[in-house]
Amino acid sequence: MLTSTVIRLRARGSGLLPRAMGEFGHAAFLAIVRQVAPDLSQALHDAGARLPYSVSPLYGGRLTGRGVQVQPDRTYWMRFTILDPGLYAVFSRYFADSSAPDVAITLGGVPFAVEELTSSAKLDPWAGYTTFAKLASSAACEPVVALQFWSLTAFSLGHGPGAAARYGILPDPVLVFDSLLRRWNRFADAPLADPNEWRQWLAEHVVVSAHRIRSESWQFRQHPQVGFVGDCTYQVVGGSAAQVRQLNALADFAFYAGVGMKTAMGMGQCRRVGRSASV
């Protein structure tokens, strides 16, 4: 089960939260899991960089140059996506066991009451649920695929020879759809494609056909992080129907998986959009 859960939050205090809210969202998420399932919490902690969930920034606040201004009694929202059924069971039990007025989380020192929580796409366009099998079987054979990179997105390119960390901040087809394939293969029962063959196919057959993007920098607590936001349309040039469908499945999967690095820290929030939105 892949789920995207939107949480509507009412602020019970005020504060200026940094734009890289995912850091606090991540902490809040881990606090919830720790409370109801300490063992799972430890397992998550040990899982390293490839986490089976993503956490969005806090949306709905007024964005200033210094961060997100939160005011009492205003409503905000964030979302968690979960790629692991066991983890989703823990997460939903926490909210099911609590009577609504008592559920609260703290983000960067500011308390919030949870007003609503939904995984239904009918109730919120950023919510939803599906399965890997359904994503694969219902994937379209559409040669034009548009993605909206909604929060800061970047790819770790490792370290250059004797040099500092390098990041990819362009929506390169190979980087984007390789990131998605690796996440799919890690969490699904069966791999969707062979990673090396997939990278080769992307390089030869998938081009960017339209975009409108800009870089941004988020100040995390310890360091700044550069990335990009915006819209990008990909087009398959040649390629078999099976591969085009794999590309479509991964584009749909982006809604749950996020794209690139630090998807548990607010980065890489992404969703598929219609053709016209990205040109």
Next chain:
Amino acid sequence: MLTSTVIRLRARGSGLLPRAMGEFGHAAFLAIVRQVAPDLSQALHDAGARLPYSVSPLYGGRLTGRGVQVQPDRTYWMRFTILDPGLYAVFSRYFADSSAPDVAITLGGVPFAVEELTSSAKLDPWAGYTTFAKLASSAACEPVVALQFWSLTAFSLGHGPGAAARYGILPDPVLVFDSLLRRWNRFADAPLADPNEWRQWLAEHVVVSAHRIRSESWQFRQHPQVGFVGDCTYQVVGGSAAQVRQLNALADFAFYAGVGMKTAMGMGQCRRVGRSASV
């Protein structure tokens, strides 16, 4: 001698010229050369895709959805850059031999009088002249290099297996600085670097650190062409001083060479800008 010549033009008629003005600028440029040096004209015609000059679109007109609206007695401008000293001699002789009021060119059926023609950077920021030797010797050792892609820019990626033409429309460091090196090596007395080593170095040591870009499409007479415009900042991660200086020389060279494909048709107009302009 590398020259960038800005030509101020006063319209003697009206018309709606297509946005891909370079097609007309190219025709006007060839008409000038044909008039004063028929042999050179034939040589240019035979030179194929790698032409020793670039031609900008027409600037200064009101841009509508259908093209550039030209009105009588309004002033417009375009620029030619020339990478070959013999060609520049021909070009400048044409204007020197003519008394100013008589010099005229026709762009897409609309007649224009040439009011001013300059290669002095003091008179116009898009004008200038230099040499390959000066570019190489005066290149800075600046690890941060920002480029402004001023007109539609794209890279030909060749044809996929059994597929249509593919274009690169992201300012990928390898594509941008490989395009510049190939043009340098073609027109300079001595190559600046080995192409294969240079591509390898770019892939390992140069990343995009900031950008604000969007794709656009130009309607050429025969076909539409996709590309991008905007600002992009490159950062060297590691790398020797000699290579950083080569990168700086190529960034300066972009002003004369243009970047990517169809630089004789208005595409790929590019110049180096200060750091702050591109973030």
